[in-house]
Amino acid sequence: MMPxxxxxxxxxxxxxxxxxxxxxxxxxxxxxxxxxxxxxPEILMERGRLRKxxxxxxxxxxxxxxxxxxxxxxxxWNQTKVETLENxxxxxxxxxxxxxxxxxxxxxxxxxxxxxxxxxEEEVICEGPRVPRGVSLGRTSRFGYIEDDExxxxxxxxx
Numbered sequence: 001m002m003p004x005x006x007x008x009x010x011x012x013x014x015x016x017x018x019x020x021x022x023x024x025x026x027x028x029x030x031x032x033x034x035x036x037x038x039x040x041p042e043i044l045m046e047r048g049r050l051r052k053x054x055x056x057x058x059x060x061x062x063x064x065x066x067x068x069x070x071x072x073x074x075x076x077w078n079q080t081k082v083e084t085l086e087n088x089x090x091x092x093x094x095x096x097x098x099x100x101x102x103x104x105x106x107x108x109x110x111x112x113x114x115x116x117x118x119x120x121e122e123e124v125i126c127e128g129p130r131v132p133r134g135v136s137l138g139r140t141s142r143f144g145y146i147e148d149d150e151x152x153x154x155x156x157x158x159x
Contacts, residue, residue: 045136052138056158059100059108064142064154075144077152082112082125089126096126102158107131109157114150115143125154135159 063069063085070077070085089096094104102108110126131137138158145151 048136049138052136052158053140054138055102055106056138056140056156059102059110059158060140060142060154060156062100063110063156064144070144070154072147077144077146079146079149082146085110086125089128093126093128097128107159109155111155111157113153113155115153131157131159 063071064077065071065074070081072078085096088099089110097104097106097108100108107128108126109124109128109131112123112125114121114123136159140156142154142156143151144154
């Protein structure tokens with residue numbers, strides 16, 4: 001009678017080497033998962049900030065370069081349109097958010113700074129509720145002028 005090969009007798013059984021390899025693999029996988037989870041909040045905050053920056057740029061471009069915003073032509077803004085947005089913001093802030101393409105949970109602050117003879121005073125064009133703590137902010141600026149008036153810097157802040 002021939003002796004049975006050892007691999008036939010071990011069929012369907014786990015050897016100690018496989019168990020050790022499985023445990024080591026599991027430990028490494030759990031360690032890498034916890035390390036990756038440590039970076040997740042930072043990545044999400046950066047993603048939110050970049051998204052808000054993008055929204056601020058979009059709104060600033062819309063207001064300063066579109067005839068639906070302030071623009072009459074490149075860098076020339078219509079004072080009447082600026083005042084109209086200011087009045088709309090004071091009377092119905094939510095409709096201004098909708099007009100600018102922002103969600104209900106978002107907010108916007110639009111300011112104008114005069115630069116005729118150096119940095120001038122700020123004028124708030126549109127301002128909603130206070131910025132909540134811990135939210136990501138997006139901020140951008142555009143320059144333009146109003147005919148027969150001074151040069152202005154428009155600042156848009158989105159949260």
